[in-house]
Amino acid sequence: MIGAAPDWGVYLVTDTAQCGGPQAVARTVVAARSAGVGAVQLRDPDANTRELAALGRALLAALSGAGIPLIVNDRVDVALAIGADGAHVGQRDLDPVDARRLLGPDRHLGLSVETVDQARAAGRLPPGTVNLLGVGPIRATASKPDAAPATGWDGFARICAATSIPCVAIGRVTAADAGQVRAAGGVGMAVISAICGQPDPAEATRRLRRAWRDAAGETVER
Amino acid sequence: MIGAAPDWGVYLVTDTAQCGGPQAVARTVVAARSAGVGAVQLRDPDANTRELAALGRALLAALSGAGIPLIVNDRVDVALAIGADGAHVGQRDLDPVDARRLLGPDRHLGLSVETVDQARAAGRLPPGTVNLLGVGPIRATASKPDAAPATGWDGFARICAATSIPCVAIGRVTAADAGQVRAAGGVGMAVISAICGQPDPAEATRRLRRAWRDAAGETVER
Numbered sequence: 001m002i003g004a005a006p007d008w009g010v011y012l013v014t015d016t017a018q019c020g021g022p023q024a025v026a027r028t029v030v031a032a033r034s035a036g037v038g039a040v041q042l043r044d045p046d047a048n049t050r051e052l053a054a055l056g057r058a059l060l061a062a063l064s065g066a067g068i069p070l071i072v073n074d075r076v077d078v079a080l081a082i083g084a085d086g087a088h089v090g091q092r093d094l095d096p097v098d099a100r101r102l103l104g105p106d107r108h109l110g111l112s113v114e115t116v117d118q119a120r121a122a123g124r125l126p127p128g129t130v131n132l133l134g135v136g137p138i139r140a141t142a143s144k145p146d147a148a149p150a151t152g153w154d155g156f157a158r159i160c161a162a163t164s165i166p167c168v169a170i171g172r173v174t175a176a177d178a179g180q181v182r183a184a185g186g187v188g189m190a191v192i193s194a195i196c197g198q199p200d201p202a203e204a205t206r207r208l209r210r211a212w213r214d215a216a217g218e219t220v221e222r
Numbered sequence: 223m224i225g226a227a228p229d230w231g232v233y234l235v236t237d238t239a240q241c242g243g244p245q246a247v248a249r250t251v252v253a254a255r256s257a258g259v260g261a262v263q264l265r266d267p268d269a270n271t272r273e274l275a276a277l278g279r280a281l282l283a284a285l286s287g288a289g290i291p292l293i294v295n296d297r298v299d300v301a302l303a304i305g306a307d308g309a310h311v312g313q314r315d316l317d318p319v320d321a322r323r324l325l326g327p328d329r330h331l332g333l334s335v336e337t338v339d340q341a342r343a344a345g346r347l348p349p350g351t352v353n354l355l356g357v358g359p360i361r362a363t364a365s366k367p368d369a370a371p372a373t374g375w376d377g378f379a380r381i382c383a384a385t386s387i388p389c390v391a392i393g394r395v396t397a398a399d400a401g402q403v404r405a406a407g408g409v410g411m412a413v414i415s416a417i418c419g420q421p422d423p424a425e426a427t428r429r430l431r432r433a434w435r436d437a438a439g440e441t442v443e444r
Contacts, residue, residue: 077299
């Protein structure tokens with residue numbers, strides 16, 4: 001089975017163009033690593049496979065020893081080839097059952113869901129198939145031009161309520177949304193533009209982490 | 223180790239657009255199956271992963287029991303998920319060593335090479351990594367707009383001579399080229415447009431098969 005659950009509170013999904021190129025993605029991950037990021041997803045649908053694997057290896061090196069999982073979007077083969085901690089598939093990617101079979105029981109597998117029906121379908125998968133749902137887009141987003149209609153916070157809450165699989169919110173989520181995510185039962189904020197391309201990605205990550213803690217009524221650490 | 227070598231003589235590489243859609247790809251493979259095709263490669267860089275896996279499963283069904291291997295281009299994860307007979311990677315896809323590790327020892331792994339240097343590099347891989355080279359493009363081709371400069375037949379012969387790994391020619395190859403391929407030491411003709419989208423894909427396949435046999439001085443079967 002999958003080991004200790006990561007802290008999905010601040011879950012960075014990389015965007016190579018928004019960061020400013022592959023080297024800037026690695027620098028962004030290094031900055032986020034020491035600023036409270038809980039998990040990182042490598043997403044670069046425009047890269048060829050060789051480039052994606054190289055970037056993935058650079059991010060694994062950047063995260064080495066930090067206990068922060070690296071998840072690869074769509075490409076289960078790349079996740080396995082580079083020894084990543086898991087994969088994330090969308091509704092148009094590999095079937096989650098196939099992906100879980102290839103990944104084995106010990107890696108993370110996330111699934112994007114856009115509707116209550118998709119969340120319920122995820123709940124009917126064999127236990128242990130998927131251990132995280134990426135729910136959204138909360139707001140319409142330019143990062144994924146082929147994305148489904150925005151769910152809004154009501155839609156996010158309905159999806160969280162429809163499944164026992166932990167849900168993170170994605171789609172132009174910012175630090176100001178931490179309370180909404182927590183109130184709906186979400187376990188974290190998956191962010192792209194709130195970190196990628198920000199003038200100070202470390203400070204942007206700290207801001208998200210503080211907001212996530214504050215929303216739980218925890219003591220804010222600095 | 224990999225079992226009996228397939229007959230790569232007529233190696234169909236599918237093009238969904240040229241065939242006229244996914245269902246037409248399956249019909250083309252059915253037609254080619256009974257007309258002498260030796261191997262089929264599923265190639266559809268425009269499909270999403272879910273579509274590619276579905277098409278791959280349809281082609282596996284179409285080839286069931288025929289002893290004709292199905293090879294998946296680029297996506298090693300899809301090859302494994304659907305139980306295909308192998309994968310084919312290009313210079314910008316997964317590293318062949320990574321791909322072989324994921325595929326295990328029993329599946330086919332092909333590699334595209336465009337130059338003598340790439341063929342020599344393939345020869346320096348651990349034994350058994352790659353068991354076929356796709357060499358080309360022999361002629362400039364519209365199917366792969368990002369392809370390298372055409373090798374021509376002299377270039378193909380030099381590449382064949384630079385490696386002990388079996389080589390097939392690809393890139394607007396037609397039945398009329400069978401003699402050139404054999405003379406250069408090639409083990410087959412990888413074709414897209416010579417079958418996909420032809421008015422009679424079965425007859426087109428038979429023509430290629432006859433030409434391939436004729437070029438070896440064998441008796442022509444009809």
